[in-house]
Amino acid sequence: GESVGLHLPTLSVQEGDNSIINCAYSNSASDYFIWYKQESGKGPQFIIDIRSNMDKRQGQRVTVLLNKTVKHLSLQIAATQPGDSAVYFCSGGYNKLIFGAGTRLAVHP
Amino acid sequence: GAGVSQTPSNKVTEKGKYVELRCDPISGHTALYWYRQSLGQGPEFLIYFQGTGAADDSGLPNDRFFAVRPEGSVSTLKIQRTERGDSAVYLCASSHSGGTDIQYFGAGTRLSVL
Numbered sequence: 001g002e003s004v005g006l007h008l009p010t011l012s013v014q015e016g017d018n019s020i021i022n023c024a025y026s027n028s029a030s031d032y033f034i035w036y037k038q039e040s041g042k043g044p045q046f047i048i049d050i051r052s053n054m055d056k057r058q059g060q061r062v063t064v065l066l067n068k069t070v071k072h073l074s075l076q077i078a079a080t081q082p083g084d085s086a087v088y089f090c091s092g093g094y095n096k097l098i099f100g101a102g103t104r105l106a107v108h109p
Numbered sequence: 110g111a112g113v114s115q116t117p118s119n120k121v122t123e124k125g126k127y128v129e130l131r132c133d134p135i136s137g138h139t140a141l142y143w144y145r146q147s148l149g150q151g152p153e154f155l156i157y158f159q160g161t162g163a164a165d166d167s168g169l170p171n172d173r174f175f176a177v178r179p180e181g182s183v184s185t186l187k188i189q190r191t192e193r194g195d196s197a198v199y200l201c202a203s204s205h206s207g208g209t210d211i212q213y214f215g216a217g218t219r220l221s222v223l
Contacts, residue, residue, distance in 0.1 A: 032209050043113070043200050043214030044152065051209075089151050095140065095207050096165055099151030 012106045019077040021103045023090035026071070030092035035064060035075045038102070039086045047075070047088075082107050111135070113215035115201050121221045122191055130186040130218045134203030141184050142202040142212060143176055144168075152200055158184060159207055191222045 013019050025033070031052030036044035050057045050064045050073070057064050063076040077084055087102040114133040122128050134141050139160055144152035154168040158178045166176070173191075178184040188195055198217040204210035 034211075036214075041216065043202075043216050046211050046213065049209070049211070091151070094209060095142070095157045096154045096168070097142075097144075097152070097212065098154070101149070101151050 009101070010104045010106065012108060013080050015080060015082060015107055015109050017080055019075075019080045019084070019105060019107075021075045021077075021088050021090075021105065023073050023075075023100055024071060025073070025090075025092055030094060030098075032094060033064070033066065033073055033090060033092045034097065035062075036089045036091060036099075037084075037086045038089065044089060077105075080105075080107050082109065113201055113203055113213055115199075115215040115218050117218060118216065119219045119221070121223065123223050124191060124193060126191050126222075128188050128191055128220065130188075130199050130201075130220070132184045132186070132201030132203075132215060134182065134184070134201070135213055138203035138205055138213075139181065140204045140207035140210065140212075141178060142204075143184070143186050144200040144202065144214075146198045146200055146217070148197075155186070155199075157207075164207075188220075191220075193222045196220055196222045 034049040035047040038044045048059045048064050050066050061078045066073045085107045087104050089099045089102045091097040091099045116131045141158040143155040146152045156176050157165040160181045173189045175187045198219050200217045202212040202214045204212045
């Protein structure tokens, strides 16, 4: 079946450091992946997406890496700021998105 | 313009009661989605509309759950004979045309069944 999961439930970083959040997917998962950020009391907010014909995609302070060989993707956040504190979800699929449980990122001053 | 709007933001009901949750998508978006998020979990897909029709309702847990989108804009998620296990945040999202178009989420309706 389809599944998308995360390696760690929480990640704690110092302000200004880089953050890396990891995600694994199963054989039958989509070839389209999306990272969402969810702050407390809010809905998920789109961060960046990547298709399986790409290995890397960059946005503003964020980079997503896709390793199709080991079915793994990661979200890198450069110069992490307190405003980055949230739960991050990887997801995959067309229309019917399948989400992992999420990684809580805590940024300390 | 405005984002996805969901009302009410909170709903408290008693076991066995009927509830309706409303979603106003972004204007012009033809695709609309409902998800359910339990505490500490990621959103779980319920149903997807393309226009007025339910294109995929495979995520609805049982026949107590039903959703409509009669005019292809506002959608209502209806839950009959609510159970305590239905307590969760119900999220609505919309996208321009579906497929890999970005899904924009509302803030959700927190449903508590006592």
